Amino acid sequence: MRVVIAEDSVLLREGIVRLLEEQDCTVVAAVGDGDDLLKAVAEHRPDVCVVDVRMPPTFTDEGLRAALVLREQYPETGVLVLSQYVEERYASELIGGNPGGVGYLLKDRVADVDQFLDALRRVAAGGAALDPEVISQLLARSGKADPLAALSPREQQVLRAMAEGKSNTGIAQALVVGEGAVEKHISSIFNKLRLSSGDGDHRRVMAVLRFLGT
Structure with a gap:
């Protein structure tokens, strides 16, 4: 499985790189902002990307916007988004439309290695992996x-x-x-x-x- 990681926190980025490499995944690029993410995907065409929602320069939704571009331009590449909190609007945008190859997890789930890797593999294979908290909040919102x-x-x-x-x-x-x-x-x-x-x-x-x- 070939992976691109987009995370502005150096410690978390390097931690995910090490974790994936220990699981025999190939991290073809590890970047810190949305622009570099798009360039890395265009160059390497990975199986899946791990993307932080909030990245430079404004730390609001740069990662999410880059993820939406990836979903449109590279539908064969899975996108697993990580977020500190449940961003309901962003989650709805991300999982709407193309029904497959998408995931949305809270960053706390990365600590559960088996759960994180299972989600990553499912997304890379064209499936969905949504955090239980994301599901609960989206259902509550929809009413x-x-x-x-x-x-x-x-x-x-x-x-x-x-x-x-x-x-x-x-x-x-x-x-x-x-x-x-x-x-x-x-x-x-x-x-x-x-x-x-x-x-x-x-x-x-x-x-x-x-x-x-x-």
Whole structure:
């Protein structure tokens, strides 16, 4: 897996580089601002980018704006955004539109190495990985669950776990059920949300976007 890292904090940037290299990932570039991120992606065409929301010069939304450009210009490159806090507007912009290859995690999650690496791999493979806190705040903001009215409480639990980026095995472990039951719930979710088999592997991501109302 080839990775570009965009993080203005030298300590955190170097920490992520070391972490990924210890996991046999290839960090092709590690930069400190949005402009250099765009240049690095154009040059190296990585599998995935790790991007801080707030970077120089104003430390407001430079990283997020660069991430949105990447999503449009390089849809084959996954984008995993890291943020100190849940930025609801930014999260909605990021996960809307192209349904795949995107993640949004709070920086605290980087300390959980397994969770961070799982999210990075899912995003690189075209999936979604959204922080549970991001999900909770987006749902609270939307105040509506009309697309999900047909889902049972258990199906909504499964869909929430999918939104967090959990695999079928991870969902089964979290809900203490068998993987066969998880597969049945997911199939039912796809049917109720009218996501046909023709949508291919993106059905999981599309279901998540429907869940979040984006």
